[in-house]
Amino acid sequence: MLNPEVYILAVESSCDDTAAAVLCNDKVLSNVVANQLIHNQYGGVVPELASRAHQQNIVPVIDAALKKANIQKEQLSAIAFTQGPGLMGSLLVGSSFSKSMALALGIPLIAVNHMQAHILAHFIDEEGYDKPEFPFLALTISGGHTQIVKVNNFFDMTIIGKTTDDAVGEAFDKTAKILGLPYPGGPLVDKNAQLGNPKAFAFTKPKVPGLDFSFSGLKTAILYFIQKEKQKNPNFIDENINDICASIQYTIIEILMDKLKMAVKETGIKQIAIGGGVSANSGIRNTLKEAEQKYGWKTFVPKFEYTTDNAAMIGIVGYQKFLSQNFENASVVSKARIQF
Ligand code: KG4
Ligand code: ZN
Secondary structure, eight states: OOOSSOEEEEEEOSSSEEEEEEEETTEEEEEEEEEOGGGGGGTSOOHHHHHHHHHHHHHHHHHHHHHHHTOOGGGOOEEEEEEESSOHHHHHHHHHHHHHHHHHHTOOEEEEEHHHHHHHGGGSOOTTOOOOOSSEEEEEEOSSOEEEEEEEETTEEEEEEEBSSSOHHHHHHHHHHHTTOOSSOHHHHHHHHTTSOTTSSOOOOOOOSTTOBOOHHHHHHHHHHHHHHHHHOTTHHHHHHHHHHHHHHHHHHHHHHHHHHHHHHHHOOOEEEEESGGGGOHHHHHHHHHHHHHHOOEEEOOOGGGTSSOSHHHHHHHHHHHHTTOOBOTTOOOOSSOOO
16 A cells, blocks of 8 residues: 655755755645756856865755655655756755665655656646646757657657757847846746837747757847848947847747647647746736637636756655656766657
């Protein structure tokens, strides 16, 4: 018989956020994230600095997660950690810590795929939030990934579309950099866009066959556009920042929506769930909600704290794997690149 109350400690350290969460079954008791601000001054994540910061943060973050959940480590049923994809030096900190703690406590160890976790975050039990039914389509949009995934079941997923170059988060961050906005630029583009006219400037959408995406051409087009306009008016960016951000965001959303519409047509599936850091974007969230009326879709937009990297999403996958006794031994290795 399984223990009816499963307590999972989840650890996420794939990139530049050190995160820990405690779940009781599918409910989140605590969800703690330490952001690494050190990278902002370098305009992007510096892998070596990320692993060092994880080492400093991991003990206090796990301690805080246990305290907030009011759970003693002896009560834990298992430890779930991010196996990949991500930066190897960052992943190693979380996996080594989780292995040691699971060994010391004599409890099972569970390896979690970060991208699966962004998708399965929708199964965290939250009041007022519906869960998708299988099969559904997931649009995972982050700083490292842009994918459309057909989700048949918890661990039966097929990538049906992906980026051929930059991820959508990079498109936001790199164009923000062109505009002189600090890293990470995505949230700032979003903030300025809310005050601007999305049709002020038109950018050409890339022509990519099928359900795949491309964002590097858009970045170049924006760079040339800005250079040209600045030659005419050196204050062009300052005077038009809101309209520029709104137009860039509008174009990115159009690119995503065109492919989603195509994916719905191809699969006949009208349930769409979004996940990953970029799903925090207010324009994307609004457009998806509007699509419910416009196209008869049912859309699932996670709570803000479950969009950017967090450990609660690792915990919900950990819980599902616990139920099927899908455990690892201490020889499990971190993987910088993994598919589903
Ligand atoms: O999932 P995530 O936290 O980390 C990765 O696994 O990459 O995603 C981070 C990305 C960054 O590119 C960041 O600029 C973007 O998510 N992002 C946003 C917003 N909030 C975060 N992009 C657009 N609008 C936002 N509000
Ligand atoms: Zn992520």
